[in-house]
Amino acid sequence: MHGAVVPFHTRRPSAEALDLVRKDARVPFWLPWPLPPGWLVTGFGDAGDERSGARAGVVACSGPSVTQGPADLLIVAEEPGLGLGAAYAGLPGPDPGPGFDAGPPGAKVDARGHPTALWWVEGRPDRAVYVGEAMGDWLWIIGWPAEAGCLVALTQLSLRDLREHDQELDLPFGAVTPRLGAEIQGLRTLPRLR
Helix, strand or coil, X not given: CCCCECCXXXXXXXXXXXXXXXXXXXCCCEEECCCCCCCEEEEEEEEEECCCEEEEEEEEEEEECCCCCEEEEEEEEECCCCCHHHHHHCCCCCCCCCCCCCCCCCEEEEECCXXXXXXXXXXXXXXXXXXXXXXXXXXXXXXXXXXXXXXXXXXXXXXXXXXXXXXCCCCCECCCXXXXXXXXXXXXXXXXXX
């Protein structure tokens, strides 16, 4: 019914995992840089195989919440139709749905030097979801708890593409976040574009 299935892999945060995911990536691996104070890189995810390369990429970051306690952000870049960002957002389809960008954007980020509009999308009540387009791919930023969306809406995040080898980033790695796998357990397959 959905065509071929794209395998999804989660990876522990390390320099070796970063080298592995960016080696054959067809989409950006976005990272807010500089990271907000106290934040760490807490994992990676990629959807694809050796033949097609990574057609969706996830970078996980964790740090202090703007209110109280810990917070997590997942930054997803994916080819249209894969549905990984929508799965993390808790949406039923493979994209944000029609009319998501009908009004003014709820946030703006700088994606590799380009101003990029993001729209708030209503997902599950425990998370904040922003989505837009960057470099021809969907760009999703999903934050837990929902108050973590303030980080996206109130600060102009600057996103770097980790595939670029001309940058010397000393990434601070932390413990792997359970958000990478636990949030999409109900998603058994990712439909591939035909």
